Amino acid sequence: MSFDYIVSILGPMLEGAQMTILLFLIxxxxSxxxxxxxxxxxxxRFKxxxxxAQTYIYVMRGTPLLLQxxxxCFGLPMIPVIGEYLVLDRFVAACLGFILNYAAYFAEIFRGGLLAIDKGQYEAAQVLGLNKFQTMTRVILPQMFRIALPAVANESVTLVKDTALLYAVAVPELLHFAETAVNRDFTIAPFLVAxxxxxxxxxxxxxxxxxxxKRFNFA
Structure with a gap:
């Protein structure tokens, strides 16, 4: 695995990494x-x-992201009558899939953060004369995000790794270029670089x- 070879494959792989990063940011x-x-x-309160919402979260968390x-990408266009209007660009379809999937996971993280807040916080805010909106924005949400931050961080790291699933729907991301180089050059070096x-x-x-x-004294 020469340095010159690494340099030769690095350009296309970094191009694929840009697609990976773009999907992650979106x-x-x-989500x-x-x-x-x-x-x-x-x-x-509306049952x-x-x-x-509970059903949506259950379905999205209970089925594989790859299946979604x-x-x-391929199932929606096959729906009778309306399928032809549901044909999406592969990258757009992938973004939609990731957003819908990860929104369900973040919903559970935030729900756990809200449940972890002591009920006394609500009572204290009421004693101070805060209305429901002020209680939520000034008291509850800051604490919820503080509690949820470690889980959000872990889920975000998982999202970066899950972007490799773009390979399965023919979006040219990092793993796509690595696989192409491996098949062309018969070496595992591109996988190591990826x-x-x-x-x-x-x-x-x-x-x-x-x-x-550290910035917000959460640690």
Whole structure:
């Protein structure tokens, strides 16, 4: 495994890594707020809305992400009558699949954070004369995010690794270029390089979340 060979394959693999990073950023930016909305829906007084949200979370967490990606990419276009209108660009379909899947996981994380808050916090806010909105935004949510942050960090790292599933729906990401190089050159070196790139990405993300913990005195 010469240095020149590593340099020759590094360009295409970094191009694939850009796709990986783009998917991660889109998925994390949309799935976290969507997950929080799902948490509120689960806790809603409207039983129908709560049950729908619970069912959605159960289905998305109870079925493989790969199956969901394949269904969105290849299954939706096969639906009678409306299928032709559900044909999506592969990357768009993959983003949709990741967002819908991870929103369910973040919803459970946030729900756990809310359940971990002592009921006395609500009573104290009421004594101070805070209304429900003020109680939620000034008292409950800051504590919820503090409690949920370690789990959010872990789930975010998992999301980076799960982007490798793009390979299964023919989106040219990091693993795609590694596999192409392995098949072309009959060497496992591209897999090792891909592994190092994934490790670097997860390391940067881990350090980012540790900085957030220290910045807000969470650690």
């Amino acid at each position: 998925a994390i930016a949309v 976290i707020p969507l997950g929080f909305l799902l948490t509120l829906a689960v806790r809603s 129908t809305l709560s049950r729908l 990606l394949l269904f969105i 592994g190092i790139i994934y490790l670097i990405m997860t390391l940067i993300l881990t350090m980012f979340f540790k900085w957030i913990e």
